[in-house]
Amino acid sequence: MIYSKKALPLEDQADLLLQRGLVANRDELISRLKVVNYYRLSGYLHPFRQRDPNGKPTDNFRPGTDFNQIWRRYNFDRRLRIILLDAIERIEVAVRTRLVFHFVTAHGPFGYLEAKNLPGFKQPAWWVSFGRNLKSLASLKGLDRNEHEKWLRKLNKEKNRASGEAFVKHFVDTYGGRLCFHETNELRFTAEDFRADLERGQAILAPAPCGCA
Numbered sequence: 001m002i003y004s005k006k007a008l009p010l011e012d013q014a015d016l017l018l019q020r021g022l023v024a025n026r027d028e029l030i031s032r033l034k035v036v037n038y039y040r041l042s043g044y045l046h047p048f049r050q051r052d053p054n055g056k057p058t059d060n061f062r063p064g065t066d067f068n069q070i071w072r073r074y075n076f077d078r079r080l081r082i083i084l085l086d087a088i089e090r091i092e093v094a095v096r097t098r099l100v101f102h103f104v105t106a107h108g109p110f111g112y113l114e115a116k117n118l119p120g121f122k123q124p125a126w127w128v129s130f131g132r133n134l135k136s137l138a139s140l141k142g143l144d145r146n147e148h149e150k151w152l153r154k155l156n157k158e159k160n161r162a163s164g165e166a167f168v169k170h171f172v173d174t175y176g177g178r179l180c181f182h183e184t185n186e187l188r189f190t191a192e193d194f195r196a197d198l199e200r201g202q203a204i205l206a207p208a209p210c211g212c213a
Contacts, residue, residue, distance in 0.1 A: 017029065021061040023064065023066045025067075029067060036074065041070065041074065100181055100182060100184075104181050110181070112181050115146070121148040158187045171183050
C-alpha cells in the first residue's frame with residue numbers, strides 16, 4: 001500500500017480530532033499540537049478509540065473522551081521518563097566507573113592495550129589468521145584484525161571524534177598517543193557498548209557497591 005496522505009495544517013488536525021469525537025477547546029488543542037506531534041499524541045489517544053463489531057479500533061473516539069485527560073497522561077509519561085533517564089544515567093556512570101577502577105587496579109592505566117588482559121576477545125589460531133590475511137590482501141582489504149584490535153580501533157575512532165573536547169586535547173597535548181583507560185571512560189560510548197566490550201574481554205572485576213545514590 002502506498003502512503004498517500006497529505007500533511008494537514010494544525011487547524012485541520014485539530015478539526016479532525018474534534019470531528020472524531022474528542023472533547024477539547026479548539027484553540028487549546030491547536031496550541032498543544034504546535035509543540036507535540038499529532039502522531040505522538042495518537043499513541044495516547046489509541047486506548048480511547050471505539051471498536052467495530054469485530055473488535056478492531058475505528059477512527060472515532062469513545063463518548064466523553066476528554067483531551068485534558070489525554071494531556072495529563074502525556075505529561076505523566078514525560079515526567080516518568082525524565083525520572084527514569086536520570087536514574088539510568090547515574091547507574092551507567094557508576095558501573096562504568098567501577099569497571100574501569102577495578103580493571104586499572106589490576107592491569108594499570110594502559111593495560112587495555114594488551115590483549116592478554118582481555119582474554120575474552122577471540123584470538124584465532126595462527127593458521128586461521130594467516131589464511132584470512134592472504135585472502136584479505138588478495139582482495140586489497142588489508143590485514144584481518146582480531147577482536148581486540150578491532151576494539152582498540154573503535155576506541156581510537158571515538159577518541160579522534162572527541163579530539164576537540166578539553167579533556168582529550170589536554171591529555172594528548174600533555175602525554176601524547178593513546179588515552180589512559182580512565183580517560184576512555186569519558187568518551188561517548190553507550191552504556192551497552194561499554195559493558196558488552198569489557199564483559200566480552202573478561203576484565204577482572206571485584207564486587208563493590210555502585211554508589212549511585
